[in-house]
Amino acid sequence: MVLLVDDDRDMRWAMRNILADAGFDVTEAEAGGIGLELASRRTPAAVLLDMRMPGIAGEEVLRRLRRLDPGLPVIIVTAHGTISGAVSAIREGAFEYVTKPFRNEHLVETVRRAVARRSVPQRAAAGGIRAALTAAMGQGPAIQTLAAQAEAVVSTDYSVIIKGETGAGKEVVARNLHEHGPRANRPLVVIDCGAIAETLTDSEFFGHEKGAFTGANERRRGSFESAANGGTIFLDEVGNLALTGQKALLRTLEDHSIRRVGGADLINLDVRVIAATNDNLKERAKTGGFREDLYFRLTEYVITIPPLRARPEDISFLAHRFLRQARDALARPPIEIEPAALDLLRAYRWPGNVRELRNVMRRAALAESQMITVDQLADSLGGGAMAAPAQKPLAGASLRHRVRDQVRAIERNALMAALEQAKGNKAEAARLLGIDYKTYRTKLKMLGERQGAAADEPS
Known part of the structure; x- marks a missing residue:
C-alpha cells in the first residue's frame, strides 16, 4: 500500500490515478494527522508527503513517521519554491523528493524504487561483505566497525559516500558493496571525476550522438548508460567535479534519466550511485565549493575509512x-x-x-x-x-639498537614535518599527528629538537 498525504484534493486525485494505473494499491489522507493514524494502523510500503499542509506540517509528519517506522521510505512532494525545505527533509531521512509539476513516469519510477527498497530482504550477503572486507583490509576494531557499516547498507539501493584519505581503500569498499549487493550481476562503472575535462563532462556521463560536436565521429554510450539497467556507478573523488559537472550529476539523480549529447531520446536509468572523496564535502558545501543539494543527494549513507596510521x-x-x-x-x-x-x-x-x-x-x-x-x-x-639517524649505528650494534635508532628517526621526521605543515604551531602539529599537545612537546624534548623558535605557543 502507498499512502498519499496531501491537502490538495486535485493533486491526490492525480497521483492516485497515476499510481493505480501503474498497479499500486493507494490510500489517501488529506492532512498530516490522518496520515499518521493510517500509517500506524497499516504499515505502508511508501509514503508520498506534501510539505505545506494546515495542521501538522510536513516536516513534523516526516519526523513522526520516521519514529514510527525508521525504515519507511517517505517521498517528499514539493513545489519548486520549497526545494530548500525538501533538501532539509532529505537530511531528516526522507527517501527522495519530487517537484511539482512532475512527469508521470518519474513519479511512478520513484515510488517503484522506494517500494523495492522496502521489500529488499536482509541478505546473507551482509555476512559475506564483512568476511570480504576483513580479509582485504584487516581484522582490527576499526575495520570491524567499517564492516558493520557496510553490512547495514549493502542490500539496499542507498546512495553512499565513502570518505577517506588517498590510498586508504575507498574503491575496495565500493567494489564490495556492489559485488555483495543485489546488483552484483550488473555492471560496476567507475568514473574518475578528477580526470574529466569540464567541457567533456556531459559526453563522459551521458555519451553522444554521431556529429554532435567536432570529433564525434560515431555514437558513443556514456558511463551512466553503460550502467543504466540495474548497474552501479562509482564516482571516484567526486569532489573534483567542476560545478557544471555537479549540476549535470544532480539533474541526472533527480530525473533518473539522461539524453546523449546531440540526442533526442530519453534514456531511463536504474542505477545505484556510490561516491568516494578524500575531501570534506560538508564544509565545501557550506562555503559554496560543492553543491549542497548534490551533497545531500549523495549522502544517504556515509562510510568513513580510517587512515592506516590510525590502525x-x-x-x-x-x-x-x-x-x-x-x-x-x-x-x-x-x-x-x-x-x-x-x-x-x-x-x-x-x-x-x-x-x-x-x-x-x-x-x-x-x-x-x-x-x-x-x-x-x-x-x-x-x-x-x-633523514638518517643522528648517529650511524656501529657495524656491531645490536639489532634492537638499530631498530630503536631507525624508529626514532622516523618519529622525528614525522614530528618536524607536522610542525612545518602547521607553520610552526605546535598545537596544530599535535592535532595533525593525532596526539595531544603535551605529548607532542615531550616528544620534541626527548628527541632533542629544541630549535622550535618558529613554533608559537598556542594562545
Whole structure:
C-alpha cells in the first residue's frame, strides 16, 4: 500500500490515478494527522508527503513517521519554491523528493524504487561483505566497525559516500558493496571525476550522438548508460567535479534519466550511485565549493575509512598479505618478516596509506634472502624523504639498537614535518599527528629538537 498525504484534493486525485494505473494499491489522507493514524494502523510500503499542509506540517509528519517506522521510505512532494525545505527533509531521512509539476513516469519510477527498497530482504550477503572486507583490509576494531557499516547498507539501493584519505581503500569498499549487493550481476562503472575535462563532462556521463560536436565521429554510450539497467556507478573523488559537472550529476539523480549529447531520446536509468572523496564535502558545501543539494543527494549513507596510521594493529596482517601475494606472482617461495622490521612498519606514519604499504612490500618481495629485515624496509621507507639517524649505528650494534635508532628517526621526521605543515604551531602539529599537545612537546624534548623558535605557543 502507498499512502498519499496531501491537502490538495486535485493533486491526490492525480497521483492516485497515476499510481493505480501503474498497479499500486493507494490510500489517501488529506492532512498530516490522518496520515499518521493510517500509517500506524497499516504499515505502508511508501509514503508520498506534501510539505505545506494546515495542521501538522510536513516536516513534523516526516519526523513522526520516521519514529514510527525508521525504515519507511517517505517521498517528499514539493513545489519548486520549497526545494530548500525538501533538501532539509532529505537530511531528516526522507527517501527522495519530487517537484511539482512532475512527469508521470518519474513519479511512478520513484515510488517503484522506494517500494523495492522496502521489500529488499536482509541478505546473507551482509555476512559475506564483512568476511570480504576483513580479509582485504584487516581484522582490527576499526575495520570491524567499517564492516558493520557496510553490512547495514549493502542490500539496499542507498546512495553512499565513502570518505577517506588517498590510498586508504575507498574503491575496495565500493567494489564490495556492489559485488555483495543485489546488483552484483550488473555492471560496476567507475568514473574518475578528477580526470574529466569540464567541457567533456556531459559526453563522459551521458555519451553522444554521431556529429554532435567536432570529433564525434560515431555514437558513443556514456558511463551512466553503460550502467543504466540495474548497474552501479562509482564516482571516484567526486569532489573534483567542476560545478557544471555537479549540476549535470544532480539533474541526472533527480530525473533518473539522461539524453546523449546531440540526442533526442530519453534514456531511463536504474542505477545505484556510490561516491568516494578524500575531501570534506560538508564544509565545501557550506562555503559554496560543492553543491549542497548534490551533497545531500549523495549522502544517504556515509562510510568513513580510517587512515592506516590510525590502525597499526592491521599493519602486520596487511604486510604479510601483500608480501605473500607478491611472492606468489613472482613464483617465489614464501618468506618471513622479522619482528624488528614489523616494529619499523608500525612506527611509520604511512602518508600513502595502504597503497604505500603494498608498494613497499612488493619491493621487499624481490629480496633473495629468506627474511625481510629492518635494513631492507628502512631503505624503502626512507628514500630521500626520511633523514638518517643522528648517529650511524656501529657495524656491531645490536639489532634492537638499530631498530630503536631507525624508529626514532622516523618519529622525528614525522614530528618536524607536522610542525612545518602547521607553520610552526605546535598545537596544530599535535592535532595533525593525532596526539595531544603535551605529548607532542615531550616528544620534541626527548628527541632533542629544541630549535622550535618558529613554533608559537598556542594562545
